[in-house]
Structure formats: structure tokens, C-alpha cells
Amino acid sequence: MGGTRENESVPALRRAVRILDLVGDREVPPNAGEIARLLDLPRSSVHGLVAVMTELGLLEQTGGHGSGYRPGPRLLDWAAHVSSPRDLLGAFHHLVGACPELGNYTVSLGALDGDEVVYLASRASERGLGVHYNVGLKLPAIYTATGKIQLAAMTPSALREWISLYPLATWPAPLTARCPVTPDEVLKEIHQAAELGYALDDEQIHAGVWCFAAPVRDSRGMTVAGLGLSQPKPAHEECDPQKLARLAVSSAAELSALLGYRRRDKEVGV
The missing domain is CATH 1.10.10.10 (Winged helix-like DNA-binding domain superfamily/Winged helix DNA-binding domain)
Known part of the structure; x- marks a missing residue:
């Protein structure tokens, strides 16, 4: 032949x-x-x-x-059941352009790539707060809100397999003093994210910056990315973290809807 x-x-x-x-x-x-x-x-x-x-x-x-x-x-x-990266990016840019409420935050879109998150898109805060994620940037999934929420979306067996593929010995050194350093601490944050419906990076990537992220699902219900909202962490209590968490969850849900996702089962929210 x-x-x-x-x-x-x-x-x-x-x-x-x-x-x-x-x-x-x-x-x-x-x-x-x-x-x-x-x-x-x-x-x-x-x-x-x-x-x-x-x-x-x-x-x-x-x-x-x-x-x-x-x-x-x-x-x-x-x-009809395949969402291309172009679909995802187009929906992201539509979302950030159509939601004035997101203008106060840096909005990022990160996809799980092995033990890292690769940033597919980012829109800096209109207030010039100095928080930005360059397209193509890769960060450890266990320290980022967008990474943790995607790990939290895995089934227990898939998460165990992920941990076996990327054991503690291969994990990068903490980026800040706020990073979890043991498997138990990492798993605790992942399980909390699964229960709450959002994940938090509390100064684990950048000192003085926090990020709330929620899962982005495609038309099949598969988690394809994490949508993160970042801002400098307030020094006092003038910012309600639950308000930012709810905005992250609702924005990720709207992005998922643009990709054709329709909520089927009862999901945890804030």
C-alpha cells in the first residue's frame, strides 16, 4: 500500500x-x-x-x-459538543466587554495543563491596579485560584490520579509565605473549593493580591478553564470577600452559558 x-x-x-x-x-x-x-x-x-x-x-x-x-x-x-479554544476566547472577550461590573478587577482565564495553569486570556483592571497575567504565562496549579477550582471539579478518582502523576516531590517551592506546603493543606483547599463552588488564592501568587476563581464548563458539562477575578487585597474590611466570590461564580456561569452549558444538577454556590 x-x-x-x-x-x-x-x-x-x-x-x-x-x-x-x-x-x-x-x-x-x-x-x-x-x-x-x-x-x-x-x-x-x-x-x-x-x-x-x-x-x-x-x-x-x-x-x-x-x-x-x-x-x-x-x-x-x-x-456540536466540541468547544474550540477560539470559542472559549471569543466568549471570554464578549463577557468582559459586556459586564461593566468586571471593570474593577483583573479578569483572567486559565486552563489546566498538567500540574500548571496556562493563562489563555487576561483583561487588566480599568482602575490600573497593576495586576495582570500575560497570555501564555504558566503558574503552579496548586497555588492559583484558577488551578485549584479545576482540580476541585475533578472526580475523586481523577484527583487521586493527578496527585499520583504530580507527587509532592515534584511540586515547586512556595511562591510566597502564604502558600500551602503539605499535601494535606493543598487537599484541604481543593476540597473547600469543591464545597463552596469557588477557589481563593489569598496572596499565594503575588503578595498583597487575592484572586477568586470559579469553573468554566462547556456544552458537555466538562470543566475547561477557571475564570479568575483579581485585585489588591484590601488592608481593612472595606471589601466583602463573599461579594467578590459571588461575582466570580456568576461570571463563570455566564461564560459557561455562552459556551452552551446548561445547568443540570444542583450545584454548590455562594
Whole structure:
């Protein structure tokens, strides 16, 4: 076959993907014979594959016997459940532009990447408070509010697996004196975040700065990021932390709604 040997594991699946790629790129839907010729595949194999793929809705025949094939309706069903990074960023910028109440805070969007959070977007406070997260910045997930809330959204088994992949010995040194330093302290903060529906970075990344974060969910209900609101921590009691926590939760919920998420079960809030 074309001078290259297919991986002998699940070769039919690999061929099916090649067929989907081909029919998706062709302006004129190719028939089974043309697919076999263009992909240098056995005709008998292609006829069997396209028949099953048509039965499953992955392909759609354009006419009668011998006619061409195009991508099937089942692919559209799957695509409807996928939120691309562009969707997420577009929704984020729409949110911060449409909510004047967020102007007093630095608003950040961070996604879990292994044991770190990578910042996908950030809008600095309109009040020039000097708190900002550059796009592409990576910080330890265990110290950031956006990281902790995504860990809190994991199932117990997934969290145990995460901890086994990134044990204490691999954790970075605390960034400030306010960082938790033992696994028990980290787990306590994560469990509190799960109960409350938001996470707090209380001067753990920047001295004098706190951040409240809530989970961002896509149309499938999967947590895809954390939305954080940051500001210099007030020296006195003029700021109500619960008010900022509620704003973080409501803003993350609005961003999730923009991604197609619809609340299904009772969720913990503030």
C-alpha cells in the first residue's frame, strides 16, 4: 500500500479516518471506487468500510448505487459538543466587554495543563491596579485560584490520579509565605473549593493580591478553564470577600452559558 505500512493495530479505524478526511476535502463527492484509487486502498476493503460508515451516519450517499459520499450527519452531532479554544476566547472577550461590573478587577482565564495553569486570556483592571497575567504565562496549579477550582471539579478518582502523576516531590517551592506546603493543606483547599463552588488564592501568587476563581464548563458539562477575578487585597474590611466570590461564580456561569452549558444538577454556590 503506497510504500508505507499501516499500523497493524486497528487499521480499519485509520482507514476510516483517511476516508473522512478525503470526502471532507473533495468538492465533488467521490464514489467508493474513487476513494479506493485516491487512497491506494483495496476496493473490497473500501466498499465494506463505506457501507458501515454510512450505516453509522459517518458518511452520507449523495444518490443511488454507485454515487458519491460526503460527511454524514452524525459528525455534526459530535461537532456540536466540541468547544474550540477560539470559542472559549471569543466568549471570554464578549463577557468582559459586556459586564461593566468586571471593570474593577483583573479578569483572567486559565486552563489546566498538567500540574500548571496556562493563562489563555487576561483583561487588566480599568482602575490600573497593576495586576495582570500575560497570555501564555504558566503558574503552579496548586497555588492559583484558577488551578485549584479545576482540580476541585475533578472526580475523586481523577484527583487521586493527578496527585499520583504530580507527587509532592515534584511540586515547586512556595511562591510566597502564604502558600500551602503539605499535601494535606493543598487537599484541604481543593476540597473547600469543591464545597463552596469557588477557589481563593489569598496572596499565594503575588503578595498583597487575592484572586477568586470559579469553573468554566462547556456544552458537555466538562470543566475547561477557571475564570479568575483579581485585585489588591484590601488592608481593612472595606471589601466583602463573599461579594467578590459571588461575582466570580456568576461570571463563570455566564461564560459557561455562552459556551452552551446548561445547568443540570444542583450545584454548590455562594
